[in-house]
Amino acid sequence: MFRRAPVVSAQAVPTLVTKTPDEGLALAIKLARLAVKAVQPDADIRKKLRPGYEEDATQLIAISHVVAVNFQTVAAANKYWR
Template sequence: MSAWLPSLITATPEEGYDLAIKLSRMAVKKTQGSDEVRARLRAIYENDAQALVAVSHVVAVNFATVAAANGYWR
């Protein structure tokens, strides 16, 4: 198991959502390994409504994955 992702199992939906955000952030970090480049790009996309909507979509997909892994907390 990876040190940063021991499990997709969470106690609550809120924890699951936080995990979905972390999954999304780690995907960016692993695909763009340069802290400097990520910081430079962040200044561009943080003011771009379409980019922010795209980020929301990625988080939503990851949240759906986490929710399924947790049996939708039922």
């Protein structure tokens, strides 16, 4: 977050529109992942961090929280798939 130029690949998220809530949830997870990737672009370091948080309930809940926020955005973009 403190870097001058975190990188978000062009075309990583061409649209927020998805066909179903399931796909919307997958997109919400992708958005969370893209933010992490932009802040920590080194794939090896991200990989190294994985075992820790994936077996830690606190961190899984924290990720679920981020996904929930992104899902709000995606759901609104899709007018809640009504």
